[in-house]
Amino acid sequence: MQIYRLPALSDNYIFLLHDAKRNIAAVVDPGEPYPVLRQLRQLGAELVAIFNTHHHGDHVGANADLLREFPYAIVYGGAEDRGRIPGQTVFLRGGDRVTFSDRSGEVLFVPGHTHGHIAYYFAAERSSDPGDLFCGDTLFSGGCGRLREGTPAQMVDSLTQFRVLPDNTRVWCAHEYTLSNLKFAVTIEPSNLNLQSRFAEVWAMRERSEATIPSTIEIEKQTNPFLRWDVRAIQDAVNSRDAVQTFAALRKQRDLFLAIVFSR
Numbered sequence: 583m584q585i586y587r588l589p590a591l592s593d594n595y596i597f598l599l600h601d602a603k604r605n606i607a608a609v610v611d612p613g614e615p616y617p618v619l620r621q622l623r624q625l626g627a628e629l630v631a632i633f634n635t636h637h638h639g640d641h642v643g644a645n646a647d648l649l650r651e652f653p654y655a656i657v658y659g660g661a662e663d664r665g666r667i668p669g670q671t672v673f674l675r676g677g678d679r680v681t682f683s684d685r686s687g688e689v690l691f692v693p694g695h696t697h698g699h700i701a702y703y704f705a706a707e708r709s710s711d712p713g714d715l716f717c718g719d720t721l722f723s724g725g726c727g728r729l730r731e732g733t734p735a736q737m738v739d740s741l742t743q744f745r746v747l748p749d750n751t752r753v754w755c756a757h758e759y760t761l762s763n764l765k766f767a768v769t770i771e772p773s774n775l776n777l778q779s780r781f782a783e784v785w786a787m788r789e790r791s792e793a794t795i796p797s798t799i800e801i802e803k804q805t806n807p808f809l810r811w812d813v814r815a816i817q818d819a820v821n822s823r824d825a826v827q828t829f830a831a832l833r834k835q836r837d838l839f840l841a842i843v844f845s846r
């Protein structure tokens with residue numbers, strides 16, 4: 583299975599999964615149709631599945647257009663998103679399994695950004711290969727989704743499900759937010775050397791207009807403050823010793839940081 587990363591809208595990524603043997607494709611969170619249709623045309627592939635992580639328009643906006651071209655594609659989404667995902671045919675819960683090509687994916691129920699957010703984890707075919715996590719707007723490289731509908735406790739539970747995945751798991755986040763996330767992260771944990779080198783690396787990549795996605799679970803555990811609620815330096819930064827409180831304080835500070843960054 584080949585994964586194509588397609589830039590869409592202003593800073594979204596759509597992921598297209600291609601099975602070259604059968605010449606079929608699936609797409610994760612199609613926010614707009616044209617990048618997907620272009621790639622499908624280039625591959626000459628038939629779209630058989632749409633995997634949605636949550637109901638926001640920049641993740642499901644192309645469902646209807648794609649279904650017009652490929653009426654037999656199956657549209658997957660969370661059971662809690664019933665009525666909010668155009669064309670949805672399969673209503674998934676945590677622990678359910680989906681398949682594409684030779685890969686079997688586990689559905690993780692990860693509320694926080696929205697009530698019904700799910701993620702798809704495709705374990706590796708061979709143990710030496712990395713698995714693939716499609717996490718929508720729950721985890722970003724260096725950050726996490728805003729709590730639009732859920733609570734800090736829910737988000738900590740959700741992110742905990744990602745923290746226990748194998749270190750080499752590739753993390754396919756739905757937005758290119760890494761640089762602005764790391765600008766915040768270094769203010770929280772300036773003494774983290776892994777974070778400082780990741781920051782420098784990402785800064786250089788963005789200057790060359792390179793994508794920073796996929797990341798890995800290992801990189802995120804080492805550098806993402808939103809997976810490090812139990813690290814002493816992070817807890818000190820927000821003056822807390824409790825995981826959920828630490829997370830909540832970080833998220834609040836990040837929202838304010840965003841306001842500052844975008845209020846110029």
Ligand SMILES: [Zn+2]
Binds near residue numbers: 636638695719
């Ligand atoms: Zn969203």
